Amino acid sequence: MSLDLLQPGILDLNSLRNVLIRLEDTIIFCIAERAQFHTNDLIYQPDGLGFKDGFSGTFLDWFLEQIETVHAKVRRYQSPDEYPFTKNIPAPILDALEYPSVLKPNNINVNDQIKSIYIDFVVPQICESGDDKNYGSAATRDIECLQALSRRIHYGKFVAESKFLDPKYHDTYVKLIKDHDRDAIMALLTNEQVEQKLLERLRKKAMIYGQDFEANTMNPLVQPQSGNVTDGRNVKINCDLVVELYRKHVIPLTKVVEVEYLMQRLD
Ligand SMILES: O=C(O)C(=O)C[C@]1(C(=O)O)C=C[C@@H](O)C=C1
Numbered sequence: 359m360s361l362d363l364l365q366p367g368i369l370d371l372n373s374l375r376n377v378l379i380r381l382e383d384t385i386i387f388c389i390a391e392r393a394q395f396h397t398n399d400l401i402y403q404p405d406g407l408g409f410k411d412g413f414s415g416t417f418l419d420w421f422l423e424q425i426e427t428v429h430a431k432v433r434r435y436q437s438p439d440e441y442p443f444t445k446n447i448p449a450p451i452l453d454a455l456e457y458p459s460v461l462k463p464n465n466i467n468v469n470d471q472i473k474s475i476y477i478d479f480v481v482p483q484i485c486e487s488g489d490d491k492n493y494g495s496a497a498t499r500d501i502e503c504l505q506a507l508s509r510r511i512h513y514g515k516f517v518a519e520s521k522f523l524d525p526k527y528h529d530t531y532v533k534l535i536k537d538h539d540r541d542a543i544m545a546l547l548t549n550e551q552v553e554q555k556l557l558e559r560l561r562k563k564a565m566i567y568g569q570d571f572e573a574n575t576m577n578p579l580v581q582p583q584s585g586n587v588t589d590g591r592n593v594k595i596n597c598d599l600v601v602e603l604y605r606k607h608v609i610p611l612t613k614v615v616e617v618e619y620l621m622q623r624l625d
């Protein structure tokens with residue numbers, strides 16, 4: 359749950375971008391944590407581990423359901439930047455919190471796509487292939503990664519709302535929405551310079567945060583003279599993977615959320 363959403367000026371585009379920048383750090387750290395364990399493929403296979411409580415599905419889905427059930431009861435999913443992976447979550451046991459209604463009501467939840475990307479693309483590339491029996495630890499890290507990715511991608515709704523309200527573009531967005539012109543909306547909300555800067559920053563962060571400080575005595579804050587820090591040899595996480603994850607999946611899916619949110623904006 360985010361305190362940002364209770365602050366005035368929440369829809370300022372620079373503030374929203376700062377939240378996205380902070381989430382880059384969270385996502386890199388979560389990925390580095392998961393990378394400690396083997397792929398443990400059984401946790402992603404339906405009934406791969408067998409359940410004594412009659413649950414039918416993957417161990418990851420069972421774990422998500424358990425965690426999200428508890429979190430739903432303490433209002434996590436009433437926060438407009440939090441989206442569950444589990445379909446039927448219980449109602450909160452606490453009174454509803456008053457969030458300012460900054461978003462138009464909408465039914466956009468791309469968590470199924472996020473889970474597929476994570477299982478098919480992220481896990482096989484960051485983890486050593488095989489089974490180390492750390493099923494609970496691996497799935498705990500999976501859930502942290504998934505929640506961070508979900509929060510980041512669904513934040514696109516706030517970014518879209520901010521862009522929609524910008525007087526410079528408002529009338530154009532209204533027209534394009536009325537024309538159902540998704541491609542033109544996508545083009546209008548795209549800022550290639552911001553994307554390029556993001557990818558460059560991300561690579562630097564992945565290199566610095568992912569370093570094995572035991573193996574590397576260089577000060578990561580000092581610009582390296584040659585190789586060593588930037589060549590990735592002492593880096594614990596795959597920097598290319600982090601950049602590709604954002605380039606191929608995180609940014610495009612955030613943009614899909616933005617477009618779909620705008621398509622429902624005038625309903
Ligand atoms: O910062 C924005 O303007 C966004 O819409 C977010 C975002 C992103 O996902 O990082 C998506 C689309 C833009 O092309 C640039 C960046």
